Amino acid sequence: SSTVIRAQAKPVAESIDGEFYRDVISGLRQRQKQLSPKYFYDALGSHYFDQICQLDEYYPYRTELNLLPDVAADLNDYFADRGAEGLNVVEFGAGSLHKIKPLLDGVAAIRRFTAIDISGAHLHNACALLAEHYPSLEIQPIEGDFTKPLELAPSAATPMGFFPGSTIGNLNPTSAIHFLASARKTLGDGSYMVLGVDTKKDEQVLNRAYNDREGVTARFNKNILTRINRELGADFEPDNFDHSAWYNRERGRVEMHLCSRSEQSVRLGKENFQFRIGESIHTENSYKYHPEEFQQLAAEAGWQAEKWWLAEDNLFSVVLLGN
Numbered sequence: 001s002s003t004v005i006r007a008q009a010k011p012v013a014e015s016i017d018g019e020f021y022r023d024v025i026s027g028l029r030q031r032q033k034q035l036s037p038k039y040f041y042d043a044l045g046s047h048y049f050d051q052i053c054q055l056d057e058y059y060p061y062r063t064e065l066n067l068l069p070d071v072a073a074d075l076n077d078y079f080a081d082r083g084a085e086g087l088n089v090v091e092f093g094a095g096s097l098h099k100i101k102p103l104l105d106g107v108a109a110i111r112r113f114t115a116i117d118i119s120g121a122h123l124h125n126a127c128a129l130l131a132e133h134y135p136s137l138e139i140q141p142i143e144g145d146f147t148k149p150l151e152l153a154p155s156a157a158t159p160m161g162f163f164p165g166s167t168i169g170n171l172n173p174t175s176a177i178h179f180l181a182s183a184r185k186t187l188g189d190g191s192y193m194v195l196g197v198d199t200k201k202d203e204q205v206l207n208r209a210y211n212d213r214e215g216v217t218a219r220f221n222k223n224i225l226t227r228i229n230r231e232l233g234a235d236f237e238p239d240n241f242d243h244s245a246w247y248n249r250e251r252g253r254v255e256m257h258l259c260s261r262s263e264q265s266v267r268l269g270k271e272n273f274q275f276r277i278g279e280s281i282h283t284e285n286s287y288k289y290h291p292e293e294f295q296q297l298a299a300e301a302g303w304q305a306e307k308w309w310l311a312e313d314n315l316f317s318v319v320l321l322g323n
């Protein structure tokens, strides 16, 4: 039967609220105003993101999902001689646990699954559901911030990190190296990591993916202002901002912004933030990498690329790193 081990550490609610407030204030004080994309994902934002994943224009989600059974088949061969100890898959920012299924179905060596996510309630529900479908799998949810080093429960299984969806694209290259080094520390010597990495491609394809016709991405982007109003008591008028997203070729990233439609002032706590017409809040970067570029970045964090998988038309890539 399955073993679900309850998480030990619970973050304190007030400290998270305090961090959100401080991050927003310091981001809006910058000359180029900015907000962290990690704050997109309240309940409504997560719902909008799920809708984005169903859009024709948004190729990353379905392209990666279609690639994962092939990835799993090759990983199955690669790890076939792992023996009884097997693999402990450690997913960073596990969310709804959709993407782990192709790996669990295809890689026989997986014995254990460690799911790290900041949202404890959601994580425990998703793990309970997963346990019903994979009764012989040892499942350990860890409620925590996956960007910081964590201590894994002792296990004979070889740790293999899993970070799908090109979430690593939200980090600038320096932060991505820090994250990969921190993950290497969490996973330990002789570990592996499987990452989804979005590729550089035709700029029209990129621009369309972040400017869908139905305006779902625009709602997703503006929802961060609604969330700041609700949770921090600001008085943003989300409809007084325009969604704007484009591929920045020099930086190799899609940028999302919220552009002020008028000269306006927004109050948050004791501060007023002034906006000129057209002035933007930079809300997200989504870096795209050629395989060689990502390989070099991973090497700076102590990882070697063992295997690459590329989807049709090089639309998306998955890489196996080892150390």
Ligand code: AVJ
Pocket: 052, 060, 165, 166, 167, 169, 170, 209, 210, 217, 284, 285, 286
């Ligand atoms: C979840 C960070 C991979 O960058 O494509 C989707 C988020 N932003 N549409 C991405 C997102 C706008 C997505 N990631």
